Amino acid sequence: MVNGYKMAVLIKQVPDTSSAAGVNPDGTVDRARAKRMINPFDKYALQKAIETRAAHGGEIIVISMGPPPAMEVLVEALEYGADAGYLLSDRRLAASDTLATAYALYKAVVYLKDVDIVFTGLQTTDGDTAQTGPQIAERLDVAQITYCETMEIVDGRIHASRIIDGGIQKLETAAPALITVANSASALEHKKFANVHKVKALSRDKAEKEKRIKTINLDDIGAEPERVGLLGSPTVVGKTWKLGEKGGSCQLFKGDKPSHEVELLVDALKGGDTGVEEYVA
């Protein structure tokens, strides 16, 4: 290994559903109008890579698969401190399910050559499957640590903790590995990314941007077109339907005497056959 670790961080641009823009009254999202953002989990993935580079040296390459506007998240990642970015953009990728997406991203990681650690977010806020990371790991034939909360490298061994149902599993492995990152309070601590300010001007500097972010397509990475997009996806959406809106039935208590409102509420609840009584300690 040359100096430090060669790391790939896979990031995705997703609609920002915490903002009202682009969210239809029925709760569906209008992707064209919605605000766009970097998938929140991917930021934690990037943070883990930045911490690893700070401790051991190395190089961080971000990859995003998506249409041209996804360039925005690559620029943002470079502002946070990534060294280089690749936008994998190709019309033939449209409608890829997780298996097809994982194939394309796997080819992109192989294209980068000799990647030691692949980081991804635990899941995306739009697809919400958490499948793509493990599916990439399977194709790369590497170890994986999903739901990773903390990680550090000691004497060349990766020590990590992952969330399990009702607890934590502490694991040890070696690169090459793929890690999907969940967030945890300890990882956040309102720490600012180290290089944010230094490269803030990057988004305005076209020449610098072009030097550090490259757009690649299926041919560049040697991916077979019939294994991506509709052709390469074993699943399709058979049907979607809207659910009936509930809502409108909230019994609202407001007034200037909170103790009175609370009393009214608990009384209303008591009369409502809710089964809550059984669980009051």
Next chain:
Amino acid sequence: MSNFGDIVVIADQIQNDLRPITFELLGAAQTLAEKLDVKVRALVMGHNLGNIPQELIHNGADSVYVVDQPELAEYTTLTYRRAAISVIESFEKPPHIAICGATTLGRDLAPRIASHFETGLTADCTELDIGDYQHKGKADPSKVGTYENCLYAIRPSFGESLKARIVGPWKTPQMATARTGALIPFATDTTRTGDITPITVKFEESDFRVKVVETVREVSDAMDLIQAKVIVSGGFGLGGPEGFDVVKDLASAFKESAVGSSRKAVDSGWIPYSHQVGQTGKTVRPVLYIALGISGAIQHRVGMSNSSTIIAVNKDEKAPIFQFAHYGIVGDLYEIAPLLKEQFKKSIAS
């Protein structure tokens, strides 16, 4: 007998603690199996499994394949992957369907298995069914046609207001993971019998690339969110991490209670991700859900709107949470939460 392969349920167990999702998967699998006229095969991996295979039969498995080896005492992706793939490949006919829990185990393992078989996998389903599918897509003419007896993998999509039915009839097994609490468990019947087949799996050196140093279960103090009967959650309206003291205090007024959180509070670093309720966190359906300082964005709503009773406390009367809560109080949560605790104790416990 049917032409289809059987249905495989991958049992979800941590340190010989069979997770509730297993019974729900078996319940759903029996319903699917009846429609297809096939059998339900449970696959359980672990070490010193004792009575677990029998328990699986009592809870809906027609037969059980057991891999009970010391290498499987603790869950690791690569050892369980090897065992699951070996067992599935040993079947005389490939399974028509294979399902796992959408748990930290199933979501880790299922994608590796699906990728190995190059088959489709639908995440986090809330319903499973069987039906026909007519494919009209022109991208690949060879796929056009009507397919019978497909797995309908049904999941909420982008906010609970849309549901999507995902199908993938071209490959087997058709795979899905299902969320805990969504499917109806099989009614336990201790008189049921079935074949239990032990299988020995040959591991490779590379299967041991990840070592488990320690497994820490927090069953004692922190009630599992998914199993909690009462959940008190805090959001960005708490204003800071210390706000969770108030949340915890209110939760302590209830039995089988747990503390939840909105994404924004987790993103702000106030509380660990394991407490997050919502689209990117856990889906819960407790008897009572109390939301303190949570605005009720779709992201959060998806994870808790099926709670039996929802109480919301928010200072903004226009907060979306008041559109789907059952009871709401407009006001300062720091003032109201302690009053709620007091009132619940006074008026109900006594």
